[in-house]
Amino acid sequence: MVRLRAVGEHGREDKNTSKTFCINDNIDVLIEILKRLDDKSIGVAACVCRLWCALTRNDALWEHLCFRQLSPPPEGVRTVVAALGGYRRLYTVCVKPVLTRLRKMKSGGEMWTRHEVELSLSLFCVDYYERLFLAGGGGGGGRIAGDAPPSSLMFLCKAVNV
Amino acid sequence: MKRDHFNPDNFSSSANPKMWPCQPDDSGVDELFAVLGYNVKSSDMADVAHKIEQLEEAMGTFHQEGLSQLADETVHYNPSDIASWLESMISGLNPIPEFESSSDPFLESSTSVNSQMPLDLDFGSDLIAIPGKAVYPRAQPPPKKLKTSIASAVPLPPATPLLVDSQENGIRLVHTLMACAEAVQQENFKLAEALVKNIGFLAVSQAGAMRKVATYFAEALARRIYKLYPANQQDSAFNDLLQMHFYETCPYLKFAHFTANQAILEAFAGKTRVHVIDFSMKQGMQWPALLQALALRPGGPPSFRLTGIGPPSHDETDHLQEVGWRLAQLAESINVEFEYRGFVASSLADLDAAMFNIREGETVAVNSIFELHQLLARPGAIEKVLQMVSELKPKILTVVEQEANHNGSAFLDRFTESLHYYSTLFDSLESCGVGEESVSVQDKVMSEVYLGRQICNVVACEGVDRVERHETLEQWKTRFGSAGFEAVHLGSNAYKQASMLLALFAGGDGYRVDENNGCLMLGWHTRPLIATSAWKLS
Numbered sequence: 001m002v003r004l005r006a007v008g009e010h011g012r013e014d015k016n017t018s019k020t021f022c023i024n025d026n027i028d029v030l031i032e033i034l035k036r037l038d039d040k041s042i043g044v045a046a047c048v049c050r051l052w053c054a055l056t057r058n059d060a061l062w063e064h065l066c067f068r069q070l071s072p073p074p075e076g077v078r079t080v081v082a083a084l085g086g087y088r089r090l091y092t093v094c095v096k097p098v099l100t101r102l103r104k105m106k107s108g109g110e111m112w113t114r115h116e117v118e119l120s121l122s123l124f125c126v127d128y129y130e131r132l133f134l135a136g137g138g139g140g141g142g143r144i145a146g147d148a149p150p151s152s153l154m155f156l157c158k159a160v161n162v
Numbered sequence: 163m164k165r166d167h168f169n170p171d172n173f174s175s176s177a178n179p180k181m182w183p184c185q186p187d188d189s190g191v192d193e194l195f196a197v198l199g200y201n202v203k204s205s206d207m208a209d210v211a212h213k214i215e216q217l218e219e220a221m222g223t224f225h226q227e228g229l230s231q232l233a234d235e236t237v238h239y240n241p242s243d244i245a246s247w248l249e250s251m252i253s254g255l256n257p258i259p260e261f262e263s264s265s266d267p268f269l270e271s272s273t274s275v276n277s278q279m280p281l282d283l284d285f286g287s288d289l290i291a292i293p294g295k296a297v298y299p300r301a302q303p304p305p306k307k308l309k310t311s312i313a314s315a316v317p318l319p320p321a322t323p324l325l326v327d328s329q330e331n332g333i334r335l336v337h338t339l340m341a342c343a344e345a346v347q348q349e350n351f352k353l354a355e356a357l358v359k360n361i362g363f364l365a366v367s368q369a370g371a372m373r374k375v376a377t378y379f380a381e382a383l384a385r386r387i388y389k390l391y392p393a394n395q396q397d398s399a400f401n402d403l404l405q406m407h408f409y410e411t412c413p414y415l416k417f418a419h420f421t422a423n424q425a426i427l428e429a430f431a432g433k434t435r436v437h438v439i440d441f442s443m444k445q446g447m448q449w450p451a452l453l454q455a456l457a458l459r460p461g462g463p464p465s466f467r468l469t470g471i472g473p474p475s476h477d478e479t480d481h482l483q484e485v486g487w488r489l490a491q492l493a494e495s496i497n498v499e500f501e502y503r504g505f506v507a508s509s510l511a512d513l514d515a516a517m518f519n520i521r522e523g524e525t526v527a528v529n530s531i532f533e534l535h536q537l538l539a540r541p542g543a544i545e546k547v548l549q550m551v552s553e554l555k556p557k558i559l560t561v562v563e564q565e566a567n568h569n570g571s572a573f574l575d576r577f578t579e580s581l582h583y584y585s586t587l588f589d590s591l592e593s594c595g596v597g598e599e600s601v602s603v604q605d606k607v608m609s610e611v612y613l614g615r616q617i618c619n620v621v622a623c624e625g626v627d628r629v630e631r632h633e634t635l636e637q638w639k640t641r642f643g644s645a646g647f648e649a650v651h652l653g654s655n656a657y658k659q660a661s662m663l664l665a666l667f668a669g670g671d672g673y674r675v676d677e678n679n680g681c682l683m684l685g686w687h688t689r690p691l692i693a694t695s696a697w698k699l700s
Contacts, residue, residue, distance in 0.1 A: 102666070
């Protein structure tokens with residue numbers, strides 16, 4: 001639990017009415033803070049306590065992370081992404097690798113373009129479809145799965161051999 | 163050590179830039195060495211360097227006594243001639259079984275490097291020396307020991323990656339492959355048989371892509387010679403599995419899908435009822451991305467109908483239906499109205515326009531990825547299919563085909579073309595996930611098997627069995643033109659998406675996307691390998 005010692009209105013500590021500010025009581029502030037973090041920090045934050053863990057699993061947070069550098073956020077994407085597995089998965093599987101990989105190519109600029117968004121979403125959809133194969137079970141899935149489940153997005157997960 | 167010779171003061175003021183190694187066609191003496199008192203022909207510079215390296219290596223492994231003995235006992239006849247000095251030093255260190263005196267220093271140096279195993283260059287009593295340019299590019303018949311020289315290599319087309327490997331065995335390997343193919347074309351099977359055995363030996367000495375390509379071509383040639391045609395090439399389930407691994411390993415199929423989808427998406431702009439007919443259904447990997455793009459397009463998704471064509475399956479499962487079911491699940495998740503129908507047909511020519519039940523007000527797109535070339539095996543089939551497609555009145559026909567001419571009438575031409583094509587393809591496979599685990603070994607191996615089957619089909623099969631009859635984009639353009647189609651330009655969106663997709667792949671900088679009159683081509687370095695084009699009825 002984080003405690004902040006609040007300074008009273010007149011700039012001096014009033015011993016009788018000293019308040020401690022518990023962040024966990026002010027979830028909206030906490031969320032505002034979490035929204036500004038990068039993905040690694042969110043991961044670290046998730047380890048703090050159960051409340052924080054639950055908050056970091058909130059998809060809205062990851063949506064913000066995915067698209068905060070894009071202006072304006074694309075329309076109608078939310079339902080599709082939710083159906084295909086959620087923003088957290090989108091970020092981990094597609095957005096992060098696409099961004100890091102393509103950042104190396106580009107000289108600068110933090111904004112990512114419409115094309116990159118479209119590409120990430122398409123790849124995410126392919127990922128969902130491949131997971132359907134695995135969920136398909138013995139008959140049809142066995143044809144593909146072999147021993148290791150193939151994922152065409154695995155090429156995104158590992159470092160580029162540039 | 164070598165660099166010390168290049169004292170900048172020694173450069174003459176006329177700035178004759180002699181870089182290391184020298185140009186081979188200059189027959190003069192190297193200036194810089196001449197200043198130091200050594201007499202080295204510029205044309206020999208490359209192998210002098212090579213030998214100095216070997217000498218260093220050899221000296222490094224010797225005890226002290228050995229070296230002093232060398233210094234005392236090795237006899238040098240012409241110390242100013244570095245080439246022969248090095249030779250005598252090296253032979254002093256590495257006594258090699260007696261070879262006939264050969265004035266080709268390159269040959270000797272390579273044999274001393276190959277761990278003292280004398281190369282048996284006599285191909286056995288089956289072969290007599292082959293005169294003429296068929297095997298080695300020399301005017302007079304070569305002596306018992308066959309030699310080769312890099313400088314006078316047969317001029318292969320400039321786009322070949324094979325010559326990048328400057329090992330003597332690599333060159334020899336290519337020459338032997340070509341000679342074998344020529345022998346097969348001339349129906350000289352005895353000679354071809356002997357050559358094919360040698361290809362096996364030579365292939366083993368190579369590494370990487372060259373070795374694999376040579377092995378597959380050797381196998382295909384052997385099948386052709388011994389008439390052991392590959393059985394069961396039409397096993398569709400296995401082919402699909404192989405193609406899935408190929409899909410994951412390298413970007414060719416993904417490029418095909420994404421560019422075709424972009425063309426279809428643009429053709430469907432503003433339409434509310436759409437119908438896609440897919441000649442190459444396989445696992446349906448192309449369609450999730452299109453469904454997603456349609457779901458998110460401004461104005462919402464259309465109602466989507468998909469008809470998939472597939473070959474008959476050899477086991478009990480209704481493979482096409484399973485694929486359709488999965489796509490339906492996906493479509494339902496993203497709220498796209500979806501309808502599916504699967505048709506089993508052993509050849510596209512068996513299909514009939516009426517089967518597809520095109521409804522009023524539907525916009526039709528026809529898609530074919532690597533399917534149309536198979537129709538060229540039967541006369542009249544391609545015309546029938548194109549006629550059928552035009553009866554469907556599609557808004558767009560998207561075609562992706564290999565960019566190569568493997569359908570020439572002469573066997574040797576087909577062989578040469580496919581050798582270069584598949585070498586490039588295997589080269590690009592080598593760059594996928596080298597060292598990293600981004601591509602599993604299984605995926606890569608299966609992709610190689612996938613390509614190997616194509617090689618086998620191009621080289622070993624004939625007639626209706628030879629289905630891998632690839633043709634170039636120009637040839638397809640003529641065909642489509644005469645069937646009443648005209649080209650639709652793929653826009654810059656497709657180009658950008660394709661470029662980005664390639665940038666995501668390991669080895670991404672080797673791949674090139676090129677635009678060619680509205681068609682997109684994906685290639686490896688300078689060689690285009692597949693081409694996507696879009697067509698509409700004119």
